[in-house]
Amino acid sequence: MNQGFLPLCKQDMKDRGWDRVDFVYVSGDAYVDHPSFGHAIITRILESHGYRVGIIAQPDWRVKESVTVYGEPRLGFLVSAGNMDSMVNHFSVSKKRRRQDAYTPGGEMGKRPDYAAVVYGNLIRQTYKHTPVILGGIEASLRRLAHYDYWSDKVKRSVLLDSGADIISYGMGERSIIEIAEALDAGIDVSDLTYLDGTVVKTKSLDSVYDAVVLPSYGELVKSPRAYAESFYTQYQNTDPFTGKRLVEPYSDHLYVVQNPPPGPLSQTEMDDVYALPYMRTYHPSYEKAGGVPAIAEIKFSLISNRGCFGGCNFCALTFHQGRIIQTRSHESLLEEAELLTNEPDFKGYIHDVGGPTANFRHPSCRKQLEHGVCKEKQCLFPQPCRNLDADHRDYVELLRKLRDVPKVKKVFIRSGIRFDYLLADKDKTFLRELCEYHVSGQLKVAPEHVADEVLSKMGKPKHQVYEEFTRKFQDMNKKLHKQQFLVPYLMSSHPGSDMKAAVKLAEYCRDLGYMPEQVQDFYPTPSTISTCMYYTGLDPRTMEKVYVPKNPHEKALQRALIQYRNPDNYDLVMEALKKAGRMDLVGFGKQCLIRPRKFSSEKHPVGKQTQGKTKAGRPLQKKPARSVSRKKAGR
Known part of the structure; x- marks a missing residue:
């Protein structure tokens, strides 16, 4: 039964009759219990598997006691910088401080540190020397191996090493976080969790690491831009769950970072289950005095219908985080959520978006992907659409028609962006017609x-x-x-x-x-x-x-x-x-x-x-x- 928001303080924990939590989730974002926020999905999934989770949102990183709100958790700390990389959140491309943080109550800036995953990890480790610390979220996911950091203009080490954490759950994390939780609950030491897909670990020896590709060492990456480029492309070619190899990045003769293969894509049933969890669908009421959390306005009346992207834009990190294989929710799941939206007191009849990274991707780009994975050396749409591309909008058109017929819905917009080259590859122009007729708010x-x-x-x-x-x-x-x-x-x-x-x-x-x-x-x-x-x-x-x-x-x-x-x-x-x-x-x-x-x-x-x-x-x-x-x- 849904008991409302998860605990945000010790009193909330006591009100639930708990004397201790299994996990403490430390987040750089304010607590918004909505499936567009990573902390909401992960905490609700753990809850659905019987684990007790308390949330510490935007702790004061200058005070050790800010992460001791619940005392020591039974199984471990989960740490995320938030829905955005903290440095992107803080700085414009010209490296000037931004004035507002959409993920903080009232849009106030300065409620999270720079390099938040590293700072939070070390803050916890200073107090809890042996409690497992698991990193997740986009900042840890995209910094899981040595990476170029624009803000310092340096090649930085894996965030796993600099944060003092034990393990990274990279990508979307629904599968790996439950496997980690169950292993810890069974009494397995976190140092022995070296084998889980979708995780990054550190080890002193490669004796138990098998079937791995050894990347250039960190020392080589710092000295040679060419070695960095070669290492990066090897990583890029191993982001697919069907073909991706285990990767090893040496730091010394006695320290290695090991990236296990990516987790498999969620089935449609699994996707439906994730979005059917009992979210409150808004920010915690304690933020009301500050004016709420601005980011909710962008997604409150939007529907996430897919994840993953085979568009392959080179300036986008989705390949490393969500992968190239499209995963979708069923029509029934989306219609149920649409009905929930219509019951919100401030719903005006408009669904603002039905999409994801790319709105008009509703199935894998070709039929072989769910058996053999994506091509290592080829892109689906670049430099031109692959001859095996399955450009078909029929499922998306049918979904949009059903959503338009939901009672109280006046208009369904598409705002998350479409791939126009994919649209052109579809010889059936039904989607283009219905897009222009029903789903454009004057501007596309x-x-x-x-x-x-x-x-x-x-x-x-x-x-x-x-x-x-x-x-x-x-x-x-x-x-x-x-x-x-x-x-x-x-x-x-x-x-x-x-x-x-x-x-x-x-x-x-x-x-x-x-x-x-x-x-x-x-x-x-x-x-x-x-x-x-x-x-x-x-x-x-x-x-x-x-x-x-x-x-x-x-x-x-x-x-x-x-x-x-x-x-x-x-x-x-x-x-x-x-x-x-x-x-x-x-x-x-x-x-x-x-x-x-x-x-x-x-x-x-x-x-x-x-x-x-x-x-x-x-x-x-x-x-x-x-x-x-x-x-x-x-x-x-």
Whole structure:
């Protein structure tokens, strides 16, 4: 029976009649009991297996007593930095402190430390010398082996070593956390848990480690960018649960970090069970005085229908965290949750999203994956769709139709983003029609990211002509439906491979479309992505070819300013960028020019006449909203 929220303090524990908890979950996020939050899923799963769990949310890491709220747990501590890497949470790409934390009551910044998984782990270890400490969450998952850390500009050791923890549960963790709990409950010492899929452990000897690939040592990685690139690509090729090998990273002759193979994908029944647990579906009431937890607004009336992504964007860490095999919930599970949403007192009739990392992925990309795994050397959609790709939206269309028919539901939106190349690969245009007719809120979020094919190839994205084809088909469908709807393109500057000429090309594209993005995302080198590996090493780990990397902050500012060339504050930067690119032909009075000469720059920049919702070229006018929490969740 659901007894409400799990304990958040010792008194809550006593109110349940407990004298001790089995596990203490230490989280960098505020306690939000909703399945979009990792701590909610893991604690509820443990509860469903009969374990008593207490939560310590955002402890004061400067005070040892902050992690002794419940005393010593019977089985161990679970530690997570939160739904985001703590450094991404704290810093913009320019390494400036952010002003708000969406995962903290009232959006207050500063309630978690930098490198939170390491700090929390050491804080616990200072007081409890022998109690098992298990790391989880995205920060530990993506830093599980030696990794380039953008904020310190160093190759850091596995977070397992720096945190003082005993074991990492990487990926989504539902399976491995129960196996760990059952082993500890059976009296097995945590040091003997060296064999579980989905875990990373440390060992002094490789005598009991079998069938393993030995990576370059940490010492080699620090000295040689090429060794780092080779090691990273070996890891990348072993993220599949069917083909992934055990990996060993040596640190000395008597210290090794061992990554066991990834856990298998959850079946649909298992996915349904995870989302059917008795979540309270909101933040803890103790946060009400502070104004609640802002992140809940983004997901409260959204449905997670899938996890995993075979899109293969090189700047995204999903391959390392959720994997490439799509796992889905059943229609029945999603309809039950939709009915729960309609009973919320503040439900206005709108389901904000039905999706996941990529909304229109509802089954594995090909039929062989659930038996043989994904291809090591090939991507499903890049550089073009694989001939074995099963591009089929029928299940998703059927699901959306059922959700539209739920009583009290006025509209079902799709906001988590779609892969337009996958949509085009489906010869049946039913989904495109129903998408435009029922599921766009005036704007559709898409991610072309860039227009220069040489940059797109480094991003793992399709050629620009594919996006152009999609814009035409999107426009044609809206014409047939007598609708005026716009595309919301995400554009990225300064990605590896983007030189000044490529940046100018992107600016010219914005000119031709007749709009200037309000915000532009600079490439952010986060742990465990191919793009970050390129950024650090200057090498494409897939081919070991050299890659141009814009690292200088001023050059990055130039590339960003080009995309926002109409902003008068950017004039000097745009002029400098055009000079560097040898494109002074874009300074003048013609329609193709980006800026006017200096003495005329105070005059209003000419813009071609536009029909409502369209550019002169007849393409749908594209707008860009403020960056949202959902893009952060996607790991971009």
